[in-house]
Amino acid sequence: xxxxxxxxxxxxxxxxxxxxxxxxxxxxxxxxxxxxxxxxxxxxxxxxxxxxxxxxxxxxxxxxxxxxxxxxxxxxxxxxxxxxxxxxxxxxxxxxxxxxxxxxxxxxxxxxxxxxxxxxxxxxxxxxxxxxxxxxxxxxxxxxxxxxxxxxxxxxxxxxxxxxxxxxxxxxxxxxxxxxxxxxxxxxxxxxxxxxxxxxxxxxxxxxxxxxxxxxxxxxxxxxxxxxxxxxxxxxxxxxxxxxxxxxxxxxxxxxxxxxxxxxxxxxxxxxxxxxxxxx
Amino acid sequence: xxxxxxxxxxxxxxxxxxxxxxxxxxxxxxxxxxxxxxxxxxxxxxxxxxxxxxxxxxxxxxxxxxxxxxxxxxxxxxxxxxxxxxxxxxxxxxxxxxxxxxxxxxxxxxxxxxxxxxxxxxxxxxxxxxxxxxxxxxxxxxxxxxxxxxxxxxxxxxxxxxxxxxxxxxxxxxxxxxxxxxx
Numbered sequence: 001x002x003x004x005x006x007x008x009x010x011x012x013x014x015x016x017x018x019x020x021x022x023x024x025x026x027x028x029x030x031x032x033x034x035x036x037x038x039x040x041x042x043x044x045x046x047x048x049x050x051x052x053x054x055x056x057x058x059x060x061x062x063x064x065x066x067x068x069x070x071x072x073x074x075x076x077x078x079x080x081x082x083x084x085x086x087x088x089x090x091x092x093x094x095x096x097x098x099x100x101x102x103x104x105x106x107x108x109x110x111x112x113x114x115x116x117x118x119x120x121x122x123x124x125x126x127x128x129x130x131x132x133x134x135x136x137x138x139x140x141x142x143x144x145x146x147x148x149x150x151x152x153x154x155x156x157x158x159x160x161x162x163x164x165x166x167x168x169x170x171x172x173x174x175x176x177x178x179x180x181x182x183x184x185x186x187x188x189x190x191x192x193x194x195x196x197x198x199x200x201x202x203x204x205x206x207x208x209x210x211x212x213x214x215x216x217x218x219x220x221x222x223x224x225x226x227x228x229x230x231x232x233x234x235x236x237x238x239x240x241x242x243x244x245x246x247x248x249x250x251x252x253x254x255x256x257x258x259x260x261x262x263x264x265x266x267x268x269x270x271x272x273x274x275x276x277x278x279x280x
Numbered sequence: 281x282x283x284x285x286x287x288x289x290x291x292x293x294x295x296x297x298x299x300x301x302x303x304x305x306x307x308x309x310x311x312x313x314x315x316x317x318x319x320x321x322x323x324x325x326x327x328x329x330x331x332x333x334x335x336x337x338x339x340x341x342x343x344x345x346x347x348x349x350x351x352x353x354x355x356x357x358x359x360x361x362x363x364x365x366x367x368x369x370x371x372x373x374x375x376x377x378x379x380x381x382x383x384x385x386x387x388x389x390x391x392x393x394x395x396x397x398x399x400x401x402x403x404x405x406x407x408x409x410x411x412x413x414x415x416x417x418x419x420x421x422x423x424x425x426x427x428x429x430x431x432x433x434x435x436x437x438x439x440x441x442x443x444x445x446x447x448x449x450x451x452x453x454x455x456x457x458x459x460x461x462x463x
Contacts, residue, residue, distance in 0.1 A: 047302070052407055055406070059409040064351075064408070064412055066408065066409060067357055067406045068342065068343065068345045106345060106346045106347070106354055107345055108345040108354070109428070117315065121427075179453065233463075235459065235461030236457055237456065237460055239402065239404050239405065240402075240453055241452060241456050242455075242457055242459055243456075243460050272406045
């Protein structure tokens with residue numbers, strides 16, 4: 001059976017999700033965050049974490065964005081193949097939602113033409129990733145991405161011989177270089193495999209996974225735990241001012257790759273790892 | 281140790297601070313980030329002057345989100361300072377009091393901080409809602425067309441920062457990591 005979804009409904013939901021994601025952290029993020037406050041041993045690190053805890057409270061209560069960098073809107077859309085979209089173009093509808101969300105929601109317009117640096121004034125266009133799936137629903141995740149941490153993200157085109165050790169080195173290299181610039185404690189999204197662009201997309205997608213949920217693949221799950229432990233021994237700490245809590249989670253996604261390659265993308269996100277999710 | 285410092289900052293106050301000190305700033309500061317720095321450099325090259333008196337004044341690397349009705353400013357946390365490194369030594373040599381931002385600085389900037397006995401503070405990145413509560417007033421004073429990147433004069437009260445690079449060049453980012461690193 002074909003189910004019809006009107007573009008107005010898509011626009012409205014995207015608009016609301018842009019505003020929601022920028023003011024309220026998802027409950028999984030908040031939970032891990034509160035745990036971090038208890039685990040940090042550095043006095044300055046604890047002070048930073050307490051400020052961030054207070055910041056979340058103010059953001060939600062007073063409707064002030066958690067961070068002034070309300071990001072570039074990254075949107076993952078899973079379209080059920082039995083969905084019929086009525087009333088216009090889907091991409092236009094999503095961008096309209098971003099436009100309304102950023103303008104009406106008092107969010108910062110941070111999107112510019114790359115060379116001439118002319119601001120588009122409504123934070124469009126969004127970066128949209130589509131995937132066609134079974135079913136008759138639209139699954140939408142809005143993940144506004146700040147650029148303090150985006151700028152510190154890396155892609156490594158490793159050789160097959162580099163193997164697991166090469167992957168570990170790449171993740172640690174990216175995190176070390178990011179240091180205080182990426183607003184730690186960070187969430188580290190890693191994509192392994194695929195092609196040049198596929199691994200980057202996997203890394204971005206990894207950031208939207210529930211932060212308490214580990215990979216279902218046994219070796220990936222072990223790698224996630226090992227890397228979190230290693231990262232939290234680097235000493236960078238909250239705000240980069242020294243301490244134990246440098247990362248809150250390492251989320252890794254994998255995809256088959258070519259016999260000649262081993263692409264690894266490390267997409268770093270700050271502690272404001274925003275994402276709102278709805279199913280229409 | 282916690283300090284309360286008035287801004288614009290005096291050379292004596294800047295010299296009294298050490299990397300790792302927790303400081304509350306009160307007074308007037310100016311915002312400028314990427315595009316405003318580019319314009320300021322062009323203004324210096326063409327006219328030899330800046331849109332505000334840089335002497336003793338502190339630049340806060342920040343571009344706020346829009347203010348809701350009745351509020352002076354929106355979310356207002358620091359942006360990554362290293363993107364301004366290219367312009368900073370010149371401004372420090374012109375007498376800029378110091379900087380508030382987040383993240384590492386280049387060797388050239390650190391040398392200019394030492395040379396001018398200045399200071400680099402970090403505010404907590406991603407605490408824009410909380411920091412906005414320490415901003416009492418905000419006024420665009422130059423480059424309004426740049427939107428969030430315009431230069432703003434801010435009145436701040438007990439604005440919390442940490443000394444990352446002090447007037448002697450001590451760098452908290454390096455020393456703190458050494459202290460907490462486990463090999």
